Amino acid sequence: MLHSHPRLAVPPETRFLMPAYYRRRSFGDLRDVSCRRSLAEWIATDRSTKFRELKIDKHEFVQQAVDGPGSLGSVIGTAFRMYAERFGKPRWGDKRPSYVKHTDLLLRLFPDAQFIHLIRDGRDCVASLKEMPWYTHDSFHAVSTWAEAIDAGDRLRRTLPQDSYFELRYEHLTDDPSTELKKLCAFLGEDFAPSMVSPREAASIAVPVHKVWHSNTHGEVTRSRVGSWAKRLDAWEIALCEHVLGERLEAHGYELTGAAPATKEHLALCQKTMNKRRASRMRKAMRDRFNRLREPSPVAAMLTTGQRALAGVPQQRHESPELVERAG
Structure with missing residues (x-):
């Protein structure tokens, strides 16, 4: 839906942003040309990064x-700016569910x-995770994943400025896409584009065919999966979800079924998983x-006038006003 906006580009999920951050010391001082080249070549050529999904020229x-x-x-x-330029768009985004736990x-x-x-x-999230071809964990990890994401979101709602954090309900979005997307565009400072409500044309470009778990993006917006957990989860999984996630579910407006209590064995296994995570x-x-004390070079992006201002870098005379736009 975001990629269907004429000014926003959101690529398929990549896998180089967080790994590059955690490996930043190994690339050396990025103020050095050779170090920047080394990092860029790793992003462009390592099979784990999924850079190829961006379909931009690696040498360029x-x-x-x-x-x-x-x-x-x-x-x-x-890399993301070049992806946006593929479509003639000034703004870009990136998406991964785990980002909610790494906003700092x-x-x-x-x-x-x-x-x-x-x-x-x-409960729908747990059911969906179980069916993903790339998901290798059990239901206890799936339950933990949702709890962690909700807790992280609660912290962000309390601590981030209103113009930096926005919550959107999947059920509301699929029920009334236009209304919810208008709210989202207002948050982003963009005009609403009707094309966002019918994203299947953009999906044919932005969603790789091999990602069969995203196949619904190639059709009209549907509510067919809302509440489908009732048929996709076993009785013990429903009981576990409602026991462990109950308060969080109700706090976000989801009703509980009053399922039978989860067994002590399942609760103990889930608690063990949550503690380990x-x-x-x-x-x-x-x-x-600890690594922040030994960083070899600056971390923050300095690609736009806004970013350079935050980094304390003087504005350059030749800069286009368009570069004042947010980068993410």
Whole structure:
């Protein structure tokens, strides 16, 4: 829907933004041309990054990254900027469900970013995760994933400015796309475009055919999956969801069925999973705080006048007014 807007470009999910951030020390001082080249070549050629999904020329990307500002966000942002330029659009976005738990890192890279959090019934999310061909975890991890995302969103709603964070309900969006997308465009500072309500034309370009789990994007907006968890989850999974996620579900307007209580065994296994995931996040956060003390070069993007102003870099005379736009 966002990619269907004439000014917004949102590519298929990539896999280089967060890995590049966590590996930033290994690329050296990005104010050095050779270091920028090394990072750009890794993004463009490593099979794990899915750079090919952007369908932009890798040699041109490397050259633009080398010629651009010496910061991590600038090199990463150059790839997305070039993707937007493929469609003649001035603004770009990126999407991954896990970003909701990493907004502090994303704001380090793109201090002017705006975040859209799409919230869906946790039971439907658990059911969908189970069916994804790439999902290798069990239902306890799926339950934990939704709980973590909702808790992270609650923190962001309390701490981020109103012009930086926006919550959107999946059920409302599929029920009345025009009304919800008008609200979203107002948040983004963009005019609503009717083309957003029928995104299937853009999907034929922006959604790779091999991503069969996104096949619904090639058709009209549908509510067929709303509440489908009732048929897709086993009874014990419904009981577990409503016990572990119950307060969160009700806080976001979702009704509980009054299912039978979850078993002690299932609750213990779920709690164990949640504890392990929490410990892993804490360890990763501690490593990142330590690495921030030894960063070899600037992190924040400096590709637009707004970003350069936030970084304390003087405006250049030849800059186009269009570059004042937010980058994310």
